Amino acid sequence: MASPDTGVDAADTGVDAQFRQQVVQTACDLLILLLERDEPVTESMRLMDELMVSSLLGLELLLRLEEQLDIQIDVELMDQDKIVTVGDLATFVAGHSRPL
Numbered sequence: 001m002a003s004p005d006t007g008v009d010a011a012d013t014g015v016d017a018q019f020r021q022q023v024v025q026t027a028c029d030l031l032i033l034l035l036e037r038d039e040p041v042t043e044s045m046r047l048m049d050e051l052m053v054s055s056l057l058g059l060e061l062l063l064r065l066e067e068q069l070d071i072q073i074d075v076e077l078m079d080q081d082k083i084v085t086v087g088d089l090a091t092f093v094a095g096h097s098r099p100l
Contacts (some may be wrong), residue, residue, distance in 0.1 A: 015094035023069065023089075024087060027061065027086050028040070028043070030064050030068070034061060034064075035052075043086050046084055071093075071099055072097060072098055
């Protein structure tokens with residue numbers, strides 16, 4: 001399924017679709033917790049525009065993803081301009097991380 005903002009299809013990126021879905025679910029759960037939201041967070045939600053995720057909160061999210069999924073994310077390769085939605089973030093994490 002292509003992201004509506006970037007047109008990036010997870011299947012075209014060479015990432016493991018099952019792991020990517022696990023990242024989506026974990027990120028959504030963490031965002032609900034970190035943002036203290038009562039409403040659900042979905043894969044298509046825009047991180048900055050809709051969820052108001054600051055750079056500090058984004059860093060906290062990445063650290064918690066690493067902790068919960070037992071991975072190390074290669075943040076040096078992250079292009080923030082290309083990571084617009086929760087799904088974009090999940091695709092990046094699934095493609096640029098390795099197990100600890």
